[in-house]
Amino acid sequence: MFLRIGTFVGYQALGAVAGWLLSYRADSHVAALWGSLLGAAIWFVLDGMRAARTLRCLRSEGAFIDQRNSGVWSELLARAGRLYRSKDKARAEAENRLQDFLSALQASPNGVVLLDKAHCIEWCNQTAATHFGLDLGRDLLQNIGNLVRDPGFATYLAARDFNQELLLPGRHNTPSRPVRLSLQIHPYGGGRLLLLSRDVTALERAETMRRDFVANVSHEIRTPLTVLSGFVETLQTLELSDSERADYLVLMAQQASRMQSLVDDLLTLSRLEGSPIPATDTWTSTRDIMRRLEQEARALSKLICSDAPAQQLHFDCQFDGELSGGASELQSAMGNLVSNAVRYTPAGGQINVMMCLLGDGQLFFEVRDSGPGISSEHLPRLTERFYRVDRSRSRETGGTGLGLAIVKHVAQRHGAELSIDSKLGHGSTFGLLFPTMRVRATQ
Numbered sequence: 001m002f003l004r005i006g007t008f009v010g011y012q013a014l015g016a017v018a019g020w021l022l023s024y025r026a027d028s029h030v031a032a033l034w035g036s037l038l039g040a041a042i043w044f045v046l047d048g049m050r051a052a053r054t055l056r057c058l059r060s061e062g063a064f065i066d067q068r069n070s071g072v073w074s075e076l077l078a079r080a081g082r083l084y085r086s087k088d089k090a091r092a093e094a095e096n097r098l099q100d101f102l103s104a105l106q107a108s109p110n111g112v113v114l115l116d117k118a119h120c121i122e123w124c125n126q127t128a129a130t131h132f133g134l135d136l137g138r139d140l141l142q143n144i145g146n147l148v149r150d151p152g153f154a155t156y157l158a159a160r161d162f163n164q165e166l167l168l169p170g171r172h173n174t175p176s177r178p179v180r181l182s183l184q185i186h187p188y189g190g191g192r193l194l195l196l197s198r199d200v201t202a203l204e205r206a207e208t209m210r211r212d213f214v215a216n217v218s219h220e221i222r223t224p225l226t227v228l229s230g231f232v233e234t235l236q237t238l239e240l241s242d243s244e245r246a247d248y249l250v251l252m253a254q255q256a257s258r259m260q261s262l263v264d265d266l267l268t269l270s271r272l273e274g275s276p277i278p279a280t281d282t283w284t285s286t287r288d289i290m291r292r293l294e295q296e297a298r299a300l301s302k303l304i305c306s307d308a309p310a311q312q313l314h315f316d317c318q319f320d321g322e323l324s325g326g327a328s329e330l331q332s333a334m335g336n337l338v339s340n341a342v343r344y345t346p347a348g349g350q351i352n353v354m355m356c357l358l359g360d361g362q363l364f365f366e367v368r369d370s371g372p373g374i375s376s377e378h379l380p381r382l383t384e385r386f387y388r389v390d391r392s393r394s395r396e397t398g399g400t401g402l403g404l405a406i407v408k409h410v411a412q413r414h415g416a417e418l419s420i421d422s423k424l425g426h427g428s429t430f431g432l433l434f435p436t437m438r439v440r441a442t443q
């Protein structure tokens with residue numbers, strides 16, 4: 001500031017001296033005064049030019065440097081430049097933060113839609129676009145009510161009571177492949193709305209499966225329990241002969257064993273679901289597996305066909321090696337396939353059980369029977385829990401409806417594939433294909 005006053009006074013003084021020196025004919029005082037005024041005017045003109053240059057620089061938001069400026073104008077420019085650069089940096093940082101935030105929302109597995117006061121879409125992520133069938137380029141700033149055409153959604157939006165979530169059928173919902181969405185709106189700053197959407201199809205399916213499972217288990221347990229308590233009541237209230245009493249006790253023992261099998265299978269399934277994948281370094285001999293299967297099958301067959309022609313059972317172990325995994329799991333899975341063949345094949349029928357090594361090193365286990373066969377519409381559902389084609393035969397022979405579900409689980413845990421090939425009236429073939437990593441020749 002002192003420099004500025006100094007130069008102003010200097011220009012005036014120089015003007016006054018010049019006026020005084022040049023006034024050799026006129027009054028030297030008046031000339032000095034005019035000279036001083038002229039000096040001041042020149043100073044103002046030069047200063048105005050610097051101010052104009054400074055203003056130009058400020059307006060252009062460029063480099064904020066003008067080599068021709070000096071003093072207060074140059075300092076003003078430099079300070080404005082620093083301020084501008086720091087503001088610019090802060091703005092860039094805020095923009096980066098916003099982009100990071102939007103990227104996080106974009107990565108969310110849930111749909112996120114930001115709506116303004118008039119319910120127009122300000123922003124939405126890709127998941128929400130997929131849920132509602134929105135086009136991110138075209139539908140921004142459109143009213144969501146015009147895009148999501150479900151009447152339930154319109155009522156939910158209009159009621160403005162967002163405490164509850166809303167369940168809607170998804171965009172690609174079909175009766176065979178239901179898709180369910182859960183929506184919830186959260187109001188925020190200045191009447192805006194945050195709309196969150198979630199695909200709850202798998203959750204609802206799991207919940208339905210859980211409900212069905214509990215209902216099935218209750219039903220399966222209640223039936224033998226009702227029969228058992230009926231017998232107990234009869235034994236308590238009626239005068240029975242010894243032979244009648246013995247008959248009743250046999251029937252009661254059958255019902256108790258049915259409940260026992262059911263509980264055993266349920267425990268097996270729950271163990272399979274909760275335990276880690278079986279180790280690859282625990283080996284079981286294929287010959288031992290086949291020997292045990294044969295013993296069990298012959299005993300079961302004798303029991304079932306006690307008063308009828310015997311079934312013809314053939315066991316052929318073509319691979320003398322070892323299979324890795326849970327020994328009891330493997331035995332129980334293969335045992336289920338063999339016992340099904342024995343239980344569903346009528347007396348006199350034929351059952352072939354075979355194990356062999358394929359050319360690519362995989363192990364193939366196959367159970368083929370000449371039983372009633374299964375019609376094709378049942379095949380995809382056979383491994384569902386409690387799914388039965390022949391309900392009465394299953395019950396008569398002590399089936400629980402869980403055998404093939406256990407086989408499927410064990411196969412999955414060992415990286416094996418379960419194949420089912422059957423035609424009504426032409427017998428059935430069940431196969432298990434084990435990967436090479438779980439097979440080795442005997443050392």
Ligand code: ADP
Nearest residue numbers: 340341344388389390394399400401402403404
């Ligand atoms: P279950 O304990 O009732 O045998 P599974 O899960 O082992 O239950 O089998 C499911 C259904 O598949 C059975 O109820 C039966 O109707 C059918 N099934 C399984 N194996 C055979 C087979 N070898 N021949 C004919 N039907 C079979």
